[in-house]
Amino acid sequence: MELGKLGVWYFTDGMPAPAAAATAKRIEDLGYSTFWIPETVGRNPFVHASWLLANTTKLVIATGIANIYHREPGVTMAAQKTLAEQSGNRFLLGLGVSHKPMVEGVRGLSYGAPVPTMRSYLEKMAASPYTAVPPSEEPQTVIAALGPQMLKLARDRCAGAHPYFSSPDHTAMAREILGPDSWLCVEQKVILEPDPAKARALARPVASIYLGLPNYRNNWLRMGLTEADLENGGSDRFIDSTFAWGTASQIEARLKAHFDAGASHVCIQPVNPNGKFGDLHWEALEALRP
Numbered sequence: 001m002e003l004g005k006l007g008v009w010y011f012t013d014g015m016p017a018p019a020a021a022a023t024a025k026r027i028e029d030l031g032y033s034t035f036w037i038p039e040t041v042g043r044n045p046f047v048h049a050s051w052l053l054a055n056t057t058k059l060v061i062a063t064g065i066a067n068i069y070h071r072e073p074g075v076t077m078a079a080q081k082t083l084a085e086q087s088g089n090r091f092l093l094g095l096g097v098s099h100k101p102m103v104e105g106v107r108g109l110s111y112g113a114p115v116p117t118m119r120s121y122l123e124k125m126a127a128s129p130y131t132a133v134p135p136s137e138e139p140q141t142v143i144a145a146l147g148p149q150m151l152k153l154a155r156d157r158c159a160g161a162h163p164y165f166s167s168p169d170h171t172a173m174a175r176e177i178l179g180p181d182s183w184l185c186v187e188q189k190v191i192l193e194p195d196p197a198k199a200r201a202l203a204r205p206v207a208s209i210y211l212g213l214p215n216y217r218n219n220w221l222r223m224g225l226t227e228a229d230l231e232n233g234g235s236d237r238f239i240d241s242t243f244a245w246g247t248a249s250q251i252e253a254r255l256k257a258h259f260d261a262g263a264s265h266v267c268i269q270p271v272n273p274n275g276k277f278g279d280l281h282w283e284a285l286e287a288l289r290p
Contacts, residue, residue, distance in 0.1 A: 001060060001089055001140060004033025005259070006290045007267035009064055009187045013042030014278030020048070021055035023280060028059040031290040034092070036064035036162075036187070036267045041106060046079040053087040061087075064162055064187065064267065065096035065144045068121045069103050069111075074128030084135035094162045094185075095121070096144030099213040114215070115149045122157050142185055146170070146219040151177040159183050160264070165216055167241045168257040170223050175262025185265040186258050191245035192284040193273050196236075199245035202271055204233035207242070243271075248287035255288075 008027050012020040027035050035052065039045040049061045061083075066076065076095070083091035097103075097118055100111040122141070145154040145161035151174050154161035160183025163174055171186050178184055189206065193199040210216050211230055220230060220238065229235040234242075244254035258266050270284035 001092065001137065002033065003060060003092070003183065003185065003265045004290070005265060006032055006255070006288070007034030007036055007060075007062070007185075007265060008032050008285065009036040009038075009267040009269040010280060011038060011040075011042075011278060012048070013040075017051060021051060024052040024056050024059060024061070026282075027285070028056050030285055032059070032285070033290070034060040034062050034265065034267060036062045036094070038064055039066050039070065040102075046083065049083055049091060050086070053083065053090055056090075058090070060090050060092055062092035062142075062162075062185075062267075063094045064164070065094040065098075067098045067102075068095055068118065069098060069107060069109050073121050073124035077125040077128045078130055078132075080139050080141070081130055081135055082132065084137070084139035085133060089135055089137045089139070091139065093139060093141045094144065095141060096162075097215075099215050101213065115153055118143060118150065119153055119157070122153075140183075142183055145174070146215060147222065148173075148177055155179055155182050160185060163187065165189070165210055165242055166219065167223060168254070168261045169241075170219070171258050171263050172261035173223075178262075183265065184263050185267065186263045187267050187269060188255065188258060189243045189269045189271055190251050190254075190284055190288065191243060191271045191273070192248065192251065192281065192287060193245055194247050194250070196245075198273070199243070200236060200239045202273060202275065203239045203243045203245065205275070206271055206277065207234045207239065244268075248284075251284075251288060 080093045097114045103111040140159040164187045229238040270281040272281040
C-alpha cells in the first residue's frame with residue numbers, strides 16, 4: 001500500500017451517497033493519495049468505504065477512525081480483509097477507542113481503560129478465523145494514538161499511528177516513540193484565510209466540538225497548553241498550535257513542519273470560510289494539492 005504524503009480527512013455524512021462518491025473521485029483527481037473517513041453516529045464506515053472504493057480507481061480509503069466499541073474484533077478483521085481483497089489493497093483500517101462521553105453517554109456501553117482495551121481488541125482481531133479468499137497483501141492497521149502508551153502500542157502491534165487534532169510538537173514526540181519505521185499519519189485542520197481574527201473565528205466552532213472530550217484535552221495539556229487555553233472555544237495560542245491557517249504557502253509551511261518533525265503522511269481537513277461544517281472547501285484542496 002502506498003499512502004503517499006498528502007491525504008484528505010473529511011466527514012461525508014451530510015452528503016448523499018452519489019455526492020460522496022463524486023467527492024472521493026474529485027479528491028483522487030486532485031492527486032491526493034488517501035481519503036480518511038470518520039465514524040461517529042452516522043454511516044457505517046466499512047459499508048461507506050466499500051462504496052467509495054467502488055467509485056475510485058487508485059485512492060486509498062482509510063477509516064479515521066472506526067470505533068472499536070461498535071463491533072466485535074473478528075467482525076472488524078473480516079471487514080478489513082474483505083475490503084482489502086475487493087479493492088486491490090486500497091483500504092487502510094484506522095481504529096480508535098473514541099471517548100467515554102460517546103461510548104457511555106451515546107451508546108450506553110462501558111468504557112474501559114484505553115490502552116488495555118485496545119491491546120485486547122487487536123489481539124482478538126489477530127486470533128479470529130477468516131476463511132474467505134484473502135487479500136494479496138496483509139492489510140495494515142493504524143490506531144488513534146496521542147499519549148505515550150498508546151503510541152507504544154501502535155509501534156509494537158500496528159503499522160503505525162493516526163494522531164488527530166495535534167501539532168508538529170506532538171508529531172515530533174510521536175515519532176520519537178514510534179521509531180523510524182512506523183507510519184505516522186497526522187490529521188491537520190486547515191483554514192485558507194490570511195486574516196488572523198477571521199481564521200480564529202472560523203476555527204473556534206470546529207474546536208468546540210472536541211474541547212469537551214477528555215482524550216483530546218489530556219493530550220493538549222500534556223503538550224504544554226493550560227486549562228485556560230481550552231476555555232471559551234480555545235485561546236489564540238490553542239488555535240494557532242492546532243489549526244493551520246493563512247495563505248496556501250503559510251499552510252504548506254505548517255504541513256512541512258509536520259513532515260520535518262517525522263510525519264510520514266498528513267491528511268488535511270479543510271474548514272470552509274462560509275462557516276458550514278459539512279461544506280467541503282474545494283478552494284483549499286485545489287491550493288494545497290500535491
